[in-house]
Amino acid sequence: MAVPEPSRILLRFKPAHLSWPHQAAFATRYPLYYPSMSVIKNIGAIAQGMTITLKEMFQPTIVENYPDGPGPLKGAKFQERFRGMHVLQRDESGLEKCVACFLCAAACPSNCIYIEAAENTAEARVSGAERYARVYNIDYNRCIFCGYCVEACPTDAITHGHGFELASFNASNLIYRKEQMLAPAPAHMGANQVFAQSETDAGVTGD
Numbered sequence: 741m742a743v744p745e746p747s748r749i750l751l752r753f754k755p756a757h758l759s760w761p762h763q764a765a766f767a768t769r770y771p772l773y774y775p776s777m778s779v780i781k782n783i784g785a786i787a788q789g790m791t792i793t794l795k796e797m798f799q800p801t802i803v804e805n806y807p808d809g810p811g812p813l814k815g816a817k818f819q820e821r822f823r824g825m826h827v828l829q830r831d832e833s834g835l836e837k838c839v840a841c842f843l844c845a846a847a848c849p850s851n852c853i854y855i856e857a858a859e860n861t862a863e864a865r866v867s868g869a870e871r872y873a874r875v876y877n878i879d880y881n882r883c884i885f886c887g888y889c890v891e892a893c894p895t896d897a898i899t900h901g902h903g904f905e906l907a908s909f910n911a912s913n914l915i916y917r918k919e920q921m922l923a924p925a926p927a928h929m930g931a932n933q934v935f936a937q938s939e940t941d942a943g944v945t946g947d
């Protein structure tokens with residue numbers, strides 16, 4: 741016996757006999773056989789979208805009074821995950837975590853990280869590994885704050901901070917050097933004047 745073509749089966753089928761969710765599924769699968777369903781679906785989607793818009797219209801307006809607001813951020817608010825200016829981290833002994841492996845530069849899609857590596861010596865140790873970044877620049881004219889450099893770093897040396905006031909009239913000011921991004925040295929290394937003084941008084945040094 742000849743098997744009927746699928747289109748012939750569908751032409752004999754009456755989707756109106758189906759319940760609503762099955763009708764919707766049928767209309768999605770066979771829009772040519774049931775074109776009115778897609779119109780109804782579109783109207784439903786628009787109505788759903790407009791409901792959200794109407795609900796938002798009656799919510800209180802939130803104003804961030806930046807830069808005249810209170811606090812160190814001058815009224816600006818952002819989420820913990822906000823990706824701002826990078827911070828080059830130090831380990832618990834105050835040594836730089838960056839080991840100049842260049843993985844962040846390789847991962848950067850904007851090609852905006854410039855690194856020059858140098859060797860640590862017994863007399864001058866900057867990082868905990870063999871090498872450290874003698875020069876570490878990020879060109880914020882090009883950075884898109886994608887976070888790929890942070891993901892690529894094997895030592896968690898580079899992270900996104902919350903610094904966001906980067907705008908400048910002079911593009912050359914947007915090339916940040918290592919010294920501008922480096923995390924402050926721990927208190928026992930002298931970054932905290934009060935702490936350092938009390939340690940000095942007590943005869944404790946950071947060496």
Ligand code: SF4
Binds near residue numbers: 847883888889
């Ligand atoms: S955040 Fe993205 S664009 Fe910016 S330096 Fe890192 S990898 Fe490059």
Ligand code: SF4
Binds near residue numbers: 843896897
């Ligand atoms: S920041 Fe991380 S990935 Fe980039 S050179 Fe330093 S250690 Fe390597």
